[in-house]
Amino acid sequence: MNIGQWAMDNEEGKKTYCVRRLGDQARPYDGVLSPQAWQKADLLSDFSFPWLDRQAPETLFRALWDDENFYFRYDVEDADVVMVEGANSMEKVMGSDRVEIFFTTGDELDPYYGLEMDPRGEVLPYETRYHREFNWDWSCPELQVWPELTEQGYNLEGAIPLQTFRDLACWFEKDGQPYLKAGLFRAEFSHGAEGQPVVEDWISWVDPKVEVPDFHLPSAFGVLEFVGE
Numbered sequence: 001m002n003i004g005q006w007a008m009d010n011e012e013g014k015k016t017y018c019v020r021r022l023g024d025q026a027r028p029y030d031g032v033l034s035p036q037a038w039q040k041a042d043l044l045s046d047f048s049f050p051w052l053d054r055q056a057p058e059t060l061f062r063a064l065w066d067d068e069n070f071y072f073r074y075d076v077e078d079a080d081v082v083m084v085e086g087a088n089s090m091e092k093v094m095g096s097d098r099v100e101i102f103f104t105t106g107d108e109l110d111p112y113y114g115l116e117m118d119p120r121g122e123v124l125p126y127e128t129r130y131h132r133e134f135n136w137d138w139s140c141p142e143l144q145v146w147p148e149l150t151e152q153g154y155n156l157e158g159a160i161p162l163q164t165f166r167d168l169a170c171w172f173e174k175d176g177q178p179y180l181k182a183g184l185f186r187a188e189f190s191h192g193a194e195g196q197p198v199v200e201d202w203i204s205w206v207d208p209k210v211e212v213p214d215f216h217l218p219s220a221f222g223v224l225e226f227v228g229e
Contacts, residue, residue, distance in 0.1 A: 078153030102183035121147035
C-alpha cells in the first residue's frame with residue numbers, strides 16, 4: 001500500500017506515520033509493552049525546530065495498536081531536563097520539558113484535544129477550539145503513562161483506549177482504514193544563566209509554516225494511519 005494515498009482530498013500532502021498493529025504474541029502486560037514489541041513499530045525521528053535555525057536534539061516517536069488500545073512512546077535526548085514544582089498539574093507541566101499529542105475531530109479543530117506530559121508523568125489534558133479556546137475541565141482518565149528519566153534525557157510510554165477516540169469523534173476511517181488527525185510536539189526547555197528565566201524552545205513533527213511559535217493550528221497536524229503488522 002502507498003502510505004497516505006487513500007486519504008481524503010483535504011489530507012493530501014500531510015505528513016503520515018504508520019501505526020503498526022501488534023501481533024497476538026506481543027500483548028502488553030499491565031499496559032506496558034516489551035522492548036521486542038517496540039521493535040515492530042516504525043521509528044519516527046523527523047522532528048525539528050520550526051522557529052530556530054539549528055538542529056533539534058533527537059526526538060524519537062513510536063506507536064502501535066491492537067483491538068483495544070493505541071500505544072505510544074517518546075524517547076527524548078535532553079542534556080538539561082527542566083522540571084518545575086507547582087500546586088497542580090498545570091503549573092508543573094507548563095513550566096517543564098514535555099512531550100505532546102494533539103488529536104482532532106476535523107481540520108477546523110472544532111474541537112481538538114491536547115495531552116501534554118512531562119518527564120515525571122504529570123499530564124495536562126484539555127479540550128480546545130481554534131484558536132486557543134481552552135476547556136481546562138476536560139480530562140482523559142483512560143490515559144496511562146509510564147515515564148522514565150535516563151542518562152540521555154527521558155522516555156515516556158503511554159496507552160489510550162481506541163474507544164476514547166471514537167467517543168470524541170476523532171476516529172476516522174476511509175475504505176475501512178482507520179486514522180487519526182494528530183499533532184506530535186515537544187517543549188524543549190533549558191535553564192538560562194543564573195538569575196535568568198528558563199529558555200523555551202519548541203519542536204514539532206510538522207512545520208506549521210508560521211512566523212510566531214504556535215502548535216494550535218490546522219497546519220501543525222499530520223496523519224497517524226493504523227495499518228497491519
